[in-house]
Amino acid sequence: MTLTLAEALAGRPNDHRALRTEFETRTGLPWHAPTPAALAAGRALSVVVPARNTAHSLRPVLDALASQDTQGSVEIIVVDDASTDATAAIAEAHPAVDTLVRLREPAGAASARNAGTALAHADTVVYLDADMVIPPHVLADLAARFRPDTILVGFRHNVPYTPGIDGSAQLPDRQTDLTADHRVTWRSDGGKQLYTGVVLDGPTTGSPLDDTDDFQALGHGAIYLDWDLPRTVVTALLAVPRTKVVDVGGFDPAFGRIGWGMEDTHLGAVLIAAGCLVVPLRQCVGFHLDPPDADAQWRTKLAAWRDTLSYYQMLLDAPAPSGRADLFDSRTKQLLTDAEVITA
Template identity: 60%
Template sequence: MEGFEALTGDPWHAPATAGPATGRRLSVVIPAHNVGHCLRSVLDALAAQTDRGGFEVIVVDDASTDETAAIARTHPAVTRLVRIKERSGAATARNIGTALAVSETILYVDADMLLPEHVIADFSARAAGNLVLVGFRHNLPFGDRRGVLLAGTRPVLEGDHRVRWRPPVGRRLMYSGLVLDKPLDGRPLDDTEDFRDLGFGRTYYDWDLPRMAVTALLGVPRGAVLDVGGFDSEFGRIGWGMEDTHLGAKLIAAGLLVVPLRQAVGFHLDPPDAAAQWEAKLAAWPRTLDRYRRLLELPAPAGRATEFTAYANALRPRCEVLR
């Protein structure tokens, strides 16, 4: 952070201003499944970014049954659109997008993340070959969406659980298994000095450093992702969650630094059936967490770019290029 500020004169956590981009060109990779309720707004926001250096947008439609593919096929913000013929999960979709990307930095963005106009430039200016750049999300309930967006309200940093966290009392926490006996107004980001106090096995209650790598909004060097073998696609088969945590763990083991961008906050647009989707995700959590724990017992992967390319090529018959 200090080196960037000394070189540019700009604060690390300040939003980028409009103007020519001086950073790295990005490939924005968006996995999408049945997000017709929000995808057009998400792509409109990408089209309105202040970044002037140019960035590509790759949408990978994971066998949607709604208008997701139709929206992406005609939207001017989309550079490439690939559709997976059979549902494969977000990990596989992100791997396909990563294989197609041409930029040295990948920005993983969820298809329900609405980004303020400066966010692409924020990542572009700060991207480096040794950094995992972490953005944040402010959940916006479906019923509140229209009023909030019409009012021009901006997402706030404390809307993310990694920033302000109020865990349940008397129940086992999802990740660590800890049981708290009194209320906690947790501040993971602040209390760990922007994640500096994590890593090397250190934790903040239910949080560790890999869990801070959330692919709702995450910037990573493409070469590093290929070198560690990309996302483990098995997570998408068995349920929700942990594929991004596992990628974070692999990149940390490879020596990359996990650094937050406090100004990079987007609205996470909840679907109409958010409660039902959340229950389904929680039901799958024990399976994905178990796989994650077992993968951590294996040697840290490295030198897997050739293996990843072969894997991506094997996926081609399962995909159709729509744009």
């Protein structure tokens, strides 16, 4: 009997206590502690950075990647989604970039990540947004803890755009704050929630990360306020098993054609259905650098979010995907055939 995606999610727990205990026993390091570089030795990461018109943020993002304190091997793949600003030029000139892919026509973040995943050499792929500046320990944190059945989740701290001399966003003169992420501190004015349909009596503040025991209580399709487990999977900073991503067909490119959002939630759902645990790393918090026109961009993005949500909800009633490596290969082959690929 073939299960729908929703049925498969209902059958999957998210108890990651044994994984964390094994790591802490073996290394003597707490799960949520920054990781010494040596613990990542012998472990490889491919970092895929999709980028479209992110000239305001890409340079500090790449500078932070170049400054990572890790003894593991790292390749950095930037996929320029047909930008009309200096994004591609910045990536091509930066010494941290191993591969630059320039798509000739805008394809959306889902397709851009698929293209980068197809070129990745490591078994562990890190998806990092082109506006996420991460602390020096993050890649070692991910490399040292990763297993083939995990989705490792980092967090983001949004900061307003402040231009530097070259136009790149300036970083705040303070530490990142975990509670700034909406998966840690979440607020609603009440009423019917758009994502789950849950009705809240009035203004509500929740703590999804704390109140679900690091998302463990969201296993088996459970809901907390307006949250379920797939929604906690955010590709701003995320480590995933490349083999499983390819097997489920990668990101569904239709999300990019419909509008903004939900392609990461869908990837989370299909990977959970395929047996992955969602495990947060509280120490992995990056600065998310807002663009100069942040308000206008958010209005445009949110205008399409209902459509992408409807498409995602339709996919929940479809069979849980597996055995789709051929589909992934055909999708990315066409993308890369039409693209320019520049290697260092």
